Amino acid sequence: MSPRKVPAAKGRLGVLLPGMGAVTSTLIAGVELAKKGLAKPIGSLTQLQTIRLGKRYEDRAPLIKEFVPLAGLEDLVFGGWDIFEDSMWEAAMKAGVLSEAQLAPVRKELEAIVPMPAVFDQDYVRNLKARQQKKAATKFELAEQVIKDIALFKKTSGAERLVMVWCGSTEVSMEPSAVHESVEAFEKGLKSNSPEIPPSMIYAYAAIRSGVPYANGAPNLSADIPALVELAERNGVPIGGKDFKTGQTMMKTVLAPALKARMLALNGWYSTNILGNRDGEVLDDPGSFKTKEKSKMSVLDACLDAKRYPELYGDYFHKVRIDYYPPRGDAKEGWDNIDISGWCSMPMQIKINFLCRDSILAAPIVLDLVLFLDLAKRAGFKGIQEWLSFYFKSPQARPDLAPEHDLFVQHMKMTNTLRLMMGEEVIDHSGLDYYEPEYGSPAPAPAPKPYVRERKKSRAA
Numbered sequence: 001m002s003p004r005k006v007p008a009a010k011g012r013l014g015v016l017l018p019g020m021g022a023v024t025s026t027l028i029a030g031v032e033l034a035k036k037g038l039a040k041p042i043g044s045l046t047q048l049q050t051i052r053l054g055k056r057y058e059d060r061a062p063l064i065k066e067f068v069p070l071a072g073l074e075d076l077v078f079g080g081w082d083i084f085e086d087s088m089w090e091a092a093m094k095a096g097v098l099s100e101a102q103l104a105p106v107r108k109e110l111e112a113i114v115p116m117p118a119v120f121d122q123d124y125v126r127n128l129k130a131r132q133q134k135k136a137a138t139k140f141e142l143a144e145q146v147i148k149d150i151a152l153f154k155k156t157s158g159a160e161r162l163v164m165v166w167c168g169s170t171e172v173s174m175e176p177s178a179v180h181e182s183v184e185a186f187e188k189g190l191k192s193n194s195p196e197i198p199p200s201m202i203y204a205y206a207a208i209r210s211g212v213p214y215a216n217g218a219p220n221l222s223a224d225i226p227a228l229v230e231l232a233e234r235n236g237v238p239i240g241g242k243d244f245k246t247g248q249t250m251m252k253t254v255l256a257p258a259l260k261a262r263m264l265a266l267n268g269w270y271s272t273n274i275l276g277n278r279d280g281e282v283l284d285d286p287g288s289f290k291t292k293e294k295s296k297m298s299v300l301d302a303c304l305d306a307k308r309y310p311e312l313y314g315d316y317f318h319k320v321r322i323d324y325y326p327p328r329g330d331a332k333e334g335w336d337n338i339d340i341s342g343w344c345s346m347p348m349q350i351k352i353n354f355l356c357r358d359s360i361l362a363a364p365i366v367l368d369l370v371l372f373l374d375l376a377k378r379a380g381f382k383g384i385q386e387w388l389s390f391y392f393k394s395p396q397a398r399p400d401l402a403p404e405h406d407l408f409v410q411h412m413k414m415t416n417t418l419r420l421m422m423g424e425e426v427i428d429h430s431g432l433d434y435y436e437p438e439y440g441s442p443a444p445a446p447a448p449k450p451y452v453r454e455r456k457k458s459r460a461a
């Protein structure tokens with residue numbers, strides 16, 4: 001396959017964020033601190049990870065950001081919408097993820113970023129009340145207002161390109177319906193104020209209509225409907241979602257594939273969380289919790305493939321709880337109790353106690369999605385970007401394909417996509433070609449290195 005010619009990332013990249021609370025303010029603060037050399041972008045693959053190229057003996061492993069043409073942190077400019085008019089400084093202070101002392105060096109930069117009035121409707125996020133929101137007779141007109149905001153932001157910020165990532169609250173649970181089936185039905189629904197169209201879909205529609213790549217960090221449907229996938233393909237816009245894969249679910253998609261790989265049976269998995277941030281308050285409403293619960297529950301079935309292994313995974317008990325507990329703020333605590341069984345059905349247990357920080361885990365995911373979606377657009381990719389499943393709890397995939405949940409398969413999918421994009425060989429990790437010539441090693445292996453003598457020498461030194 002011949003590589004795509006990916007144009008360089010020239011000029012500023014505008015990052016538009018509907019929802020400017022804990023995750024957004026932590027992302028922006030971290031980027032501004034990193035630009036000044038005052039923080040490390042830990043957790044971000046685009047900033048820190050290398051990618052292996054070619055055969056193992058070639059020892060080629062450039063940084064991802066040097067291998068593919070990504071925008072630099074210094075090129076990013078931020079904007080967005082919220083129902084609260086708090087600047088990013090005020091939002092960060094309220095969220096309490098980073099301390100005032102940590103944030104002080106970037107106070108000026110954070111104070112300068114103030115949210116635009118949101119498209120909001122309390123029917124979809126019941127535990128919040130808007131202090132600023134757009135008004136219009138129809139949802140179509142609201143979308144037009146967002147499209148105008150996008151164009152204005154591009155002009156005033158001097159951005160060459162834009163990306164949008166939904167970091168807004170989790171909306172109530174909703175199933176896809178007729179109004180979501182086609183672009184025509186969706187636009188009709190916007191004009192007739194269909195209750196099946198929540199604000200997150202209005203932002204997604206506005207982004208895709210404006211040619212702006214869109215990702216959804218929450219579990220609500222947003223762009224995961226046929227109408228918006230169709231519009232994205234038609235307009236050449238990359239999209240991705242849903243729900244950032246940060247703490248407990250990341251651990252699940254590491255551990256469940258390990259159990260399956262070793263053919264250990266699962267009898268039950270009980271997961272509970274306490275958290276006290278605004279996200280926790282929103283999830284205290286049963287409608288929003290249901291959306292999150294669906295997203296968190298789906299990963300185990302998918303990782304374990306119960307249909308193929310009914311004896312091992314056909315009848316396990318799975319429970320997920322999230323409890324709003326204000327004293328903890330953003331410092332979420334997750335417990336998992338896992339009952340498994342092994343040889344001769346003997347029972348065993350695994351316990352995980354993850355004392356994490358929600359927004360600290362989410363911020364680098366948003367940064368990577370921004371940079372990779374911008375890359376995807378320049379590479380000419382459009383529609384669902386399944387190679388970005390790595391970042392999501394409920395990865396969007398073509399309807400006839402089961403989404404991939406295993407974190408390491410997702411990682412391989414992503415790195416191989418980058419290799420393909422740049423015309424490098426896909427790595428299948430079988431390693432057979434190093435030992436069995438008929439499986440074709442394109443280059444003869446060089447003479448082996450004198451390990452023993454070198455080791456002795458370094459010991460003597």
Ligand SMILES: NC(=O)c1ccc[n+]([C@@H]2O[C@H](COP(=O)([O-])OP(=O)(O)OC[C@H]3O[C@@H](n4cnc5c(N)ncnc54)[C@H](O)[C@@H]3O)[C@@H](O)[C@H]2O)c1
Nearest residue numbers: 019021022023082118168169170218244246278279358362
């Ligand atoms: N932090 C994590 O680990 C994590 C992981 C997965 C998903 N998420 C999701 O990411 C989202 C953001 O998380 P957070 O911790 O920053 O929450 P947050 O409550 O601090 O911020 C969300 C913001 O969205 C705003 N908002 C709600 N509806 C809006 C609308 N229609 N338009 C514009 N703004 C709107 C709220 O006012 C709030 O300021 C949530 O949906 C959360 O479930 C977070």
